[in-house]
Amino acid sequence: MSLWPRRHLLLGLALLALGALLGLGVTPAFAARPDMASLASAIDTAVREEMTAGHIPGAVVLVGDRDGILYQGAWGLRRVLPDTAPMTADTIFDLASLTKVLVTTTAIMQLVERGKVHLEAPVSRYWPAFAANGKAAITVEALLTHTSGLRADLDRARRWDGAAEARALLLAEMPLSPPGERFRYSDINFLVLGEVVRRVSGLPLDRYAARHIFRPLGMTDTRFVPPAAWRPRIAPTDVQDGMLRWGKVSDPAAYHLGGVAGHAGVFGTAADLARFARMLLNGGTLGKRRMLKASTITRMVEPHVLPGGTTRGLGWDRTSPYAGGQDTAFGPGSYGHTGYTGTSLWVDPNRGCYLIILTSRLHPDGKGDARPLRRRLAEAVAAAWAPPVLTGIDVLAAQGFAPLLGKRVALLTNQTGVDRQGHRTADLLSGAAGVHLALLLSPEHGPAGDREGRVASGTDAATGVPILSLYGSSRRPPPEAMAGLDAIVIDIQDAGARFYTYATTMAYVLEAAAAAHVPVYVLDRPNPITATAVQGPVLDADRRSFTGYFTLPVRHGMTLGELASLFNAENNIGAALTVVPMQGYRRDRWYDETDLHWINPSPNLRSVNEATLYPGVALIEGSAVSVGRGTATPFEVVGAPWIDGPALADVLQARAIPGIQFAPATFTPTADRYAGLPCQGVRLTVTDRTTLDSPLLGVELAAALHRLYPQRFTLDDTLGLIGSKATVEAIRSGVDPRAIAAGWDADLAAFKALRAKHLLYP
Numbered sequence: 117m118s119l120w121p122r123r124h125l126l127l128g129l130a131l132l133a134l135g136a137l138l139g140l141g142v143t144p145a146f147a148a149r150p151d152m153a154s155l156a157s158a159i160d161t162a163v164r165e166e167m168t169a170g171h172i173p174g175a176v177v178l179v180g181d182r183d184g185i186l187y188q189g190a191w192g193l194r195r196v197l198p199d200t201a202p203m204t205a206d207t208i209f210d211l212a213s214l215t216k217v218l219v220t221t222t223a224i225m226q227l228v229e230r231g232k233v234h235l236e237a238p239v240s241r242y243w244p245a246f247a248a249n250g251k252a253a254i255t256v257e258a259l260l261t262h263t264s265g266l267r268a269d270l271d272r273a274r275r276w277d278g279a280a281e282a283r284a285l286l287l288a289e290m291p292l293s294p295p296g297e298r299f300r301y302s303d304i305n306f307l308v309l310g311e312v313v314r315r316v317s318g319l320p321l322d323r324y325a326a327r328h329i330f331r332p333l334g335m336t337d338t339r340f341v342p343p344a345a346w347r348p349r350i351a352p353t354d355v356q357d358g359m360l361r362w363g364k365v366s367d368p369a370a371y372h373l374g375g376v377a378g379h380a381g382v383f384g385t386a387a388d389l390a391r392f393a394r395m396l397l398n399g400g401t402l403g404k405r406r407m408l409k410a411s412t413i414t415r416m417v418e419p420h421v422l423p424g425g426t427t428r429g430l431g432w433d434r435t436s437p438y439a440g441g442q443d444t445a446f447g448p449g450s451y452g453h454t455g456y457t458g459t460s461l462w463v464d465p466n467r468g469c470y471l472i473i474l475t476s477r478l479h480p481d482g483k484g485d486a487r488p489l490r491r492r493l494a495e496a497v498a499a500a501w502a503p504p505v506l507t508g509i510d511v512l513a514a515q516g517f518a519p520l521l522g523k524r525v526a527l528l529t530n531q532t533g534v535d536r537q538g539h540r541t542a543d544l545l546s547g548a549a550g551v552h553l554a555l556l557l558s559p560e561h562g563p564a565g566d567r568e569g570r571v572a573s574g575t576d577a578a579t580g581v582p583i584l585s586l587y588g589s590s591r592r593p594p595p596e597a598m599a600g601l602d603a604i605v606i607d608i609q610d611a612g613a614r615f616y617t618y619a620t621t622m623a624y625v626l627e628a629a630a631a632a633h634v635p636v637y638v639l640d641r642p643n644p645i646t647a648t649a650v651q652g653p654v655l656d657a658d659r660r661s662f663t664g665y666f667t668l669p670v671r672h673g674m675t676l677g678e679l680a681s682l683f684n685a686e687n688n689i690g691a692a693l694t695v696v697p698m699q700g701y702r703r704d705r706w707y708d709e710t711d712l713h714w715i716n717p718s719p720n721l722r723s724v725n726e727a728t729l730y731p732g733v734a735l736i737e738g739s740a741v742s743v744g745r746g747t748a749t750p751f752e753v754v755g756a757p758w759i760d761g762p763a764l765a766d767v768l769q770a771r772a773i774p775g776i777q778f779a780p781a782t783f784t785p786t787a788d789r790y791a792g793l794p795c796q797g798v799r800l801t802v803t804d805r806t807t808l809d810s811p812l813l814g815v816e817l818a819a820a821l822h823r824l825y826p827q828r829f830t831l832d833d834t835l836g837l838i839g840s841k842a843t844v845e846a847i848r849s850g851v852d853p854r855a856i857a858a859g860w861d862a863d864l865a866a867f868k869a870l871r872a873k874h875l876l877y878p
Contacts, residue, residue: 151500156189159179162493162496163175163177163189163191163489164191166492171477171485172458172485173194173479173480173484174192174202174203174475175192175203176190176203176205176207176386176474177189177473177474177493178390178471179472180390180394180469180472181468182468184394185390186469194476195352195476195479195480197352197360197479198360201348205386205387206387207351207474208337208346208351208384209351210351210457211389211459212367213379213454214389214455214461215370215377215378215379215381215455216379216453217453218382218389219321219324219382220306220378221309221416221430222407223313223317223325224260224430224431225416226408227313227316229409229412232316235257235260236255236256237256238254238255240252246308250291251264253294253295254291256312259305260305260430261422262299262302262428263297264302265297266289266292266302267289268300268302270303270307279373282369283311286304286308286311297423298422298423299423304379306378306379309378310377313378321376321377321378322341325339330388332407333395333405335384335388335392338385339382341374342363344363346383350363351476351479352479353476353479354479354481354482363383365377366380385474386472389461389474393461393463395408397463397468397470416431417434417451419434419516421515427515429451433454434451440454440486440487440490442454442471442494445495445498446464446466446494447466447498447699447700448510448514456478457475457476458474458486459473459486460486460490462494467498469501473489473490504536505712506698506700507640507642507698508640508641508696508698509534509541509607510535510699511696511698511699513535513544517548517551521550521551522550525601525602526554526555526556526604527541527553527555527604527607528557528558528605528607528608528622528625529541529557529563529607530561530608530717532565532607532608532641532715533607533609534715538713542579545605546581553579554600555582555584555597556576556581556583557583557586557604557625558586558587559608559618560586560587561718565717565719568788570585570589584597586625591624591662592624593624593625593628594628595628598628598632599632603635604634605639609676609715610643610644610679611718612647612671612673613670613672613731614670614672615663615670615837616730617663618676619683620665622676622680623666623683623687623689626689626693630689630692633692635692636691638680640676640678640698641675642701642705642707642710645728645805645810646673646703647674647704647875647877648673648703649809650671650864651673651810651864652669652671652810652812653670653811653838653842653843653863654669654863654864654866655668655840656841661836663836665687666682669864670810670814671810674871674874674875675698675703677696677697680693680695681876682871682873685874698877702877702878707724708724720744720750725752726752728802728805728808728810729800729802731811732808732810732813732814732817733800733810734837735814735815735818735837736817736834738834739818739829739830739831739833739834740756740789741759741797741829742789742797745785745787746785747786749799751800752799752800752801753783753800754800755783755796756828757795758825758828759797761796762780764778764798764821765781767823771853773813774807774808774809775803775807775809776800776801776808776813778798781798781799782795783795783797812857814838815853843856
């Protein structure tokens, strides 16, 4: 029986959701290859600085993608003893624990595919004597995930040599803890797995690797026990027992086994490792040769959340102290392994790339350190790609929905709550084993985001889960809706404007959850108009309402998760709040600069362009004008039957507002204000969205309309969305809109200081 029944949680809907993320050979929409000249410069700087610091004598670094090598470089010295030799790209390294994944894990998974090994089976099925000394319950999977309970290594104080003595020592081992109780990285686990490969396949591990892995992949410079002819190209490691380990494996246990072991012993080059990495990224194939099934690779690298919070695949590292920062740099979905001699291989299916770092950091005195270089290069490579943005639901799914296991969950969402592959968050939670989706909550515009006005409650057709509308008879969840819930999840796309009501609905849910002592998880999403611009008047404290929950400026420059943090702390809600942050998101990115698919968050926000105009144009829609609702281009036109379009366009165009142009327009709305009536007005064309101050645009519109049509345009009707009595009065008094905007500076500075405490992204 598996030690983790949830291992297959993601098979089904969640596996479909993560397929592209975990390297099934499916290529999702990725950004173009990075600027390799800039990346090469960053790599060169990092390697040279690490050599200068004395951490490494030299290095070979390789970056590639599914199709081949993008960049490779060599620096420093291959050896400093007994003479010096320069590092070259074809240098052969002692790969140390990369052996665990290159050979032993791959071999086990090949044998699993052939039905000769079962991960859930006890090791004693394949090596009966192994059951001695309390090891009968240890499974193959427990060895692969380092949860067997066995020690980290054989006793190095005891002298032994040869495979027979090693087997005797392994049989004598007693677990330090029961299987599955804790994660303990252990070479013994892979020594045992190497023996399993030998017993099941009938081949010694080195011959198995050569026949079934290295030769099929064309890894001609990779093998156990390199021949003497390779010695000039090999980077030596340290001195042990008075002898320089040069062409002999550095690891003591592998050395005493004659150089062949399941945990260490393989020598190889960066170019050969690149062939192996390409096979992984291409779903188990390289050229016409298939090494593993795509489904096997998925099973091999899918995350196992282990006791203590470490996440591992089968053999492969996901997030652990051994990753050296490569896991956090590349983010969820990435995996790899490191070697004690200063080697590492990290694969990122999200970006479709891999990073290989080969150093001989033990040479010559055993005191080097490759960890800083690993972290620096991983950060450089990860940053060089415009990484795919993983929203909160993608991150949560990559964690196996761990925080929600065993819980009755409510979900506040609508049509925008989907993962990267377009699967609804509601379906993912409903289909996740161990998660009980008990209730759906819907905001304004309903669960499909296509309704105007009050929305009734109902039932979700796909899941059968009841839907409680929070834009119907009540805008707050009643206490009875909270009864029996263990968690509330919020996954919804905000628009980046203070008066967009989804943030208020989220806040009301936070308040209800706090009162009921129910934890809340906000799955974060991008601010579509960037989370950097902070613009417009700050809401008057006495004007809080459903369209203004907190004293925010019109354009707050925060994601919904950051707003949740701010509301919870600064409004003293006190909910047990967890924000599941995005990966790969930068706050200066517009939505269309991510690779996420645009979904209209509400009926009249149909593009990033309209979302850009919304915080400005919407400021005047409380008055007697149409802002284009009921047309094909809402918020891109402004008009009314009583407006002279050319005259209004001339006035606005003369203002030379940065980032925007105006032209006369005629349109007839089919719905909302002036439905069926021809309207004259202006069409707004964004020429530079970065320089556009959209709330200033709204004040410019209000000032022009007030001046031209004081009897028809009721300025007081704009107060609800402008939110600042002082701003409205300044417009009424004829103050220049630029001067009005300058008057916001002090309040904006105070808000930015408050906001800074809750920002999650660079």
